[in-house]
Each structure stands twice: as structure tokens, then as C-alpha cells.
Amino acid sequence: MMMKDKGPDPARHRSPGLRTLAVHAGQKPDASTGAIATPIVATSSFAYDDFDAGVARFSGKAPGYLYSRFANPTVAAFEAKMAALEGGDGAVAFSSGMAAICSSLFAVLSAGDEIVSVGTLYGGTEGIMRNLLPRLGIRSVHAPTVDDLQARISARTKVVYVETPTNPVLGITDLAAVESIARNAGIISVADNTFATPCLSRPLALGVDIVVHSATKYIGGHGDATGGVAIARAELVEAIRSTGMKQFGACLSPHDAAMLMRGLKTLPLRIEASCDNAEEIAEALNNHPAVERVHYPGLARHPGHAVAQRQMRRFGGILSFELRGGLPAARSFLDALTLVTQAVSVGDTDSLACHPASTTHSAVDEAVRRQSGVTDGLVRMSVGIEDIADLLADVEQALVKASLYSGARS
Ligand SMILES: Cc1ncc(COP(=O)(O)O)c(C=O)c1O
Structure with missing residues (x-):
């Protein structure tokens, strides 16, 4: 009997909702044991079969894990869940929110560049802008509101940085307006989405280039793990991973990754x-x-x-x-x-x-x-x-x- 063509199956073609992604994205039962909860892969390095396999993995010609400072399966599952929730190509997990912020900025800034921050920022981030970046030859400029942003951008500006809602006075920055100014100026926009979380606001969908989080906060949600994460499109993810993980070594522990995964489900x-x-x-x-x-x-x-x-x-x-x-x-x-x-x-x-x-x-x-x-x-x-x-x-x-x-x- 000929099957009648029913057209696209709506259940297969609609994208899952946020609650479904929070539970399922980034994980499937473990292939070797069937464990449903993502196993904590507590290892610093991963064996390869022989000399040539090691060379192939290190050169990137063959897939596979090598060393947990570069990548780890438990951490990778957390990254995949975060990328799905924020709608990015990928994510890089860090040992803290500060590590995620510094790694994202250092992935795209060099001496001689300028960064503009808009509105109030978390005190630690304020310290990066006012003390750390200037010491490294990166000029940090402040725009009190989005209305002041355009005038603060120069030929040297590489990044605009915002946090919304802001810590602690809950100021709101118009992400679409920031993104439009940044796009016209050809500069990278970074948004700290810690207070809103992807449940309330999705900056990447508005065109923002990099989203950062203190995962210590709502992502983990139970006050028992410290972590951070940056989510972006593929080429930025690679730059952030190579600066933040391979060079700074600010990697998230697999134990904390498992806590953050569990927190994300709810x-x-x-x-x-x-x-x-x-x-x-x-x-x-x-x-x-x-x-x-x-x-x-x-x-x-x-x-x-x-x-x-x-x-x-x-x-x-x-x-x-x-x-x-x-x-x-x-x-x-x-x-x-x-x-x-x-x-x-x-x-x-x-x-x-x-x-x-x-x-x-x-x-x-x-x-x-x-x-x-x-x-x-x-x-x-x-x-x-x-x-x-x-x-x-x-x-x-x-x-x-x-x-x-x-x-x-x-
Ligand atoms: C909005 C915001 N961003 C970043 C951070 C830094 O995160 P962490 O403490 O995980 O390094 C914090 C910490 O309070 C924060 O409130």
C-alpha cells in the first residue's frame, strides 16, 4: 500500500521549548553504562591508542579528548546545554563568572584597543574595566546610557560591554539599540545575562555577539557551585576557548559542571x-x-x-x-x-x-x-x-x- 505523503511532521519540525531544552539538551544516556545523569568524568588526561593516534588528536585531525584543561565530557555536556538555552553555536565553561568575562574580553582585545561599557556593572567587572584593562594598554571608556554610546566610540573601539539588568540597581540597557550601534561601527558586543538568564532574555537572538554568565548564580541556582560560561557563534567560541582554557587555564571542574547541569534542569x-x-x-x-x-x-x-x-x-x-x-x-x-x-x-x-x-x-x-x-x-x-x-x-x-x-x- 502506498503511504500518503502527510507533509512535514509539525512535532519534528518545531524547535523544543526552553523547559525541554533545560532538561534534555546536551545529554543522552551514557553509551557504555546507560546512566541517564551525565557521568562525572574525573580525569585530567585521556589515553590514546598509539603514537600516531596521539599525534592525530593533538593536531586536530582526529576527534577525541586529550586533557581536561582543553575539554572534558562532563563540561562539554554543560556547554552544550548552555549553547542550546542561549541559542548560540557553542559555549565555553569557566571556573567562575569573572573568568568567563576576562577570557571573552582577552580573546578579542589587544593593547591599543578601546572598550566602551554602558551603564552600571557588577563591582568585579567594574574593576576589570577601570584597573586591569588599562594596565594592559587597553583604554576603557564609560557611557552612562545607550544615548551616550555612539559618541564614545572611536576608530580604536573593539568592544562594547553591557550588563542588563545591572547589579545592584537593576538598570535596564536596551540591547537592540546597543547591538545596532555596535553593528554599524563594526565592533563586538558582549552582554552579561546573569540576572535575566535565557529564560527571561536572549541577547544572541537580538544580534549581540557574546553572552557571558556567572553560572554561580541562577544557572547553578543552589549556591553550591562556582562557574562561568560564555556563549557565542563558532569562531568566537574557538577564540574564547583557546584564550581562556588553553592559555589562562580557567577551566571548570567536571564536578562543578555536573552540579551546574543539575541546576539547569529546573x-x-x-x-x-x-x-x-x-x-x-x-x-x-x-x-x-x-x-x-x-x-x-x-x-x-x-x-x-x-x-x-x-x-x-x-x-x-x-x-x-x-x-x-x-x-x-x-x-x-x-x-x-x-x-x-x-x-x-x-x-x-x-x-x-x-x-x-x-x-x-x-x-x-x-x-x-x-x-x-x-x-x-x-x-x-x-x-x-x-x-x-x-x-x-x-x-x-x-x-x-x-x-x-x-x-x-x-
Ligand atoms: C552580574 C554579574 N556578573 C559577573 C559576576 C562574577 O561572577 P563570579 O562570582 O561567578 O566570578 C557576578 C558576581 O556577583 C555578577 O553579579
């Missing part, structure tokens, strides 16, 4: 829960007399709200807020928290809060810090996946303590 679920909770906490803070202002892109009065609505699916699980009463109010609020833990990381299942001016951003020049909104009364909160009623109760009782300082602005 990333879309965790992000939804954090966004739900953060939206409610932002509303509660916004209406509280002890709070001067709330930085959360989901609030209509946030200056980046319209752009965030365009380029983010939801507004994220991190917010910051300025307490009336400055430093004494911030100290008393943080010390009064019982469920929320004081710690400097973000993106964990557990809610965390910190005082950026004296911790994450303490190394940033005071004038720059104040100018970018990192005031003494600012508290940053990474909202976890706990029950919202318990989180609200903890925040509200801590606000009562902070209210004692409302009239005593420092």
Missing part, C-alpha cells in the same frame, strides 16, 4: 517562582513608608520598564531598595531578617540580601558608586523560591526595625 521553574515572589515583594516595598525607592524593572515607574517589557519575558527575581534612614536603617533591616540570609550572591533557591555599598561594590570609587545609585541606604535582595507569605512576613518585620531610623538619614 532553571525555568525556579525563575518563574522567583519572579512571582519578587513581584509581590516589590509591590509591598513600594508602598512602605520606610522605603524611599524601589529598583525593580517590573514597576511602572522604573525608568527601564518599557525597554524591559520589550526585551524581557518577565522582570526577574532580584530587586534593590533604598531605605529612608541611610546606613543605620540598612544595617538594622539586614540584621533583623530571620528567613532571608545575609550573603552577597544572587540567584539561589534561598532568598539572600546584602548591603552593596559595603560589600559587592565597596571597591568601586565612592563618587562612581553614588552616581550609579549605590547609596548607603541601598539593600539588594535576591528573592528565592520560598512561600511568599513567609518572605513577606520576614521583610515586613525587618522594615518595622528599619523604620526607627526613617527620620535619621545618614
Whole structure:
């Protein structure tokens, strides 16, 4: 009997959703054992059969692993999952977010080049821009907003660097506008997508060249692994791998790769829960007399709200807020928290809060810090996946303590 041509099978031709990719991309049952969870291949080097096989692998003429600083199967599975989630040709995993950022920049910058950063950056990245790059003969220029970017680009500019939402004041940078200016100028655009994650924003789809992450945050999601990752198109991936892994040696351990793989499987679920909770906490803070202002892109009065609505699916699980009463109010609020833990990381299942001016951003020049909104009364909160009623109760009782300082602005 002749089979009737049914045309393309829609189930085969549509691309999988993000939750499916988070679970399945980059992994299949292990060929030798059938293990479903990606095995942790804890080895520093890989045997080859004979002299000629070694030569062929080292020259790149034959495929296969050689040495875990270059590539490792567990790490490769994590890289493949990240590439699928961000929509890149490939990914390179690192031992930390800072290693991912430095390796990406050093893959494309040389002495005599210039880099422009837009808006506020994580304190460590700010340090790369202001201290490390200038020491190596790379001029670092700052554009406070996208509107200032074009004027900061010179014939020597090679890279534009952005982070959105920014740490800690949740500033939003218009990625499409940055990409369009970078493309016209023929320069490489790099975006730190740590706060948004591929669940909320996909910079590569907007034309950005390289996405970097601190995988220590939402990617791992449980506060038990440190890592970083850069995702890009093929030729940039190769350049980043050869600079960051082969030369700097900032490779991710296979044990941490396995933790990050496991974390990624629930990333879309965790992000939804954090966004739900953060939206409610932002509303509660916004209406509280002890709070001067709330930085959360989901609030209509946030200056980046319209752009965030365009380029983010939801507004994220991190917010910051300025307490009336400055430093004494911030100290008393943080010390009064019982469920929320004081710690400097973000993106964990557990809610965390910190005082950026004296911790994450303490190394940033005071004038720059104040100018970018990192005031003494600012508290940053990474909202976890706990029950919202318990989180609200903890925040509200801590606000009562902070209210004692409302009239005593420092
Ligand atoms: C937005 C952002 N990028 C990069 C980093 C650096 O990541 P890591 O601590 O994994 O080196 C951090 C750390 O807090 C961050 O918040």
C-alpha cells in the first residue's frame, strides 16, 4: 500500500521549548553504562591508542579528548546545554563568572584597543574595566546610557560591554539599540545575562555577539557551585576557548559542571517562582513608608520598564531598595531578617540580601558608586523560591526595625 505523503511532521519540525531544552539538551544516556545523569568524568588526561593516534588528536585531525584543561565530557555536556538555552553555536565553561568575562574580553582585545561599557556593572567587572584593562594598554571608556554610546566610540573601539539588568540597581540597557550601534561601527558586543538568564532574555537572538554568565548564580541556582560560561557563534567560541582554557587555564571542574547541569534542569521553574515572589515583594516595598525607592524593572515607574517589557519575558527575581534612614536603617533591616540570609550572591533557591555599598561594590570609587545609585541606604535582595507569605512576613518585620531610623538619614 502506498503511504500518503502527510507533509512535514509539525512535532519534528518545531524547535523544543526552553523547559525541554533545560532538561534534555546536551545529554543522552551514557553509551557504555546507560546512566541517564551525565557521568562525572574525573580525569585530567585521556589515553590514546598509539603514537600516531596521539599525534592525530593533538593536531586536530582526529576527534577525541586529550586533557581536561582543553575539554572534558562532563563540561562539554554543560556547554552544550548552555549553547542550546542561549541559542548560540557553542559555549565555553569557566571556573567562575569573572573568568568567563576576562577570557571573552582577552580573546578579542589587544593593547591599543578601546572598550566602551554602558551603564552600571557588577563591582568585579567594574574593576576589570577601570584597573586591569588599562594596565594592559587597553583604554576603557564609560557611557552612562545607550544615548551616550555612539559618541564614545572611536576608530580604536573593539568592544562594547553591557550588563542588563545591572547589579545592584537593576538598570535596564536596551540591547537592540546597543547591538545596532555596535553593528554599524563594526565592533563586538558582549552582554552579561546573569540576572535575566535565557529564560527571561536572549541577547544572541537580538544580534549581540557574546553572552557571558556567572553560572554561580541562577544557572547553578543552589549556591553550591562556582562557574562561568560564555556563549557565542563558532569562531568566537574557538577564540574564547583557546584564550581562556588553553592559555589562562580557567577551566571548570567536571564536578562543578555536573552540579551546574543539575541546576539547569529546573532553571525555568525556579525563575518563574522567583519572579512571582519578587513581584509581590516589590509591590509591598513600594508602598512602605520606610522605603524611599524601589529598583525593580517590573514597576511602572522604573525608568527601564518599557525597554524591559520589550526585551524581557518577565522582570526577574532580584530587586534593590533604598531605605529612608541611610546606613543605620540598612544595617538594622539586614540584621533583623530571620528567613532571608545575609550573603552577597544572587540567584539561589534561598532568598539572600546584602548591603552593596559595603560589600559587592565597596571597591568601586565612592563618587562612581553614588552616581550609579549605590547609596548607603541601598539593600539588594535576591528573592528565592520560598512561600511568599513567609518572605513577606520576614521583610515586613525587618522594615518595622528599619523604620526607627526613617527620620535619621545618614
Ligand atoms: C552580574 C554579574 N556578573 C559577573 C559576576 C562574577 O561572577 P563570579 O562570582 O561567578 O566570578 C557576578 C558576581 O556577583 C555578577 O553579579
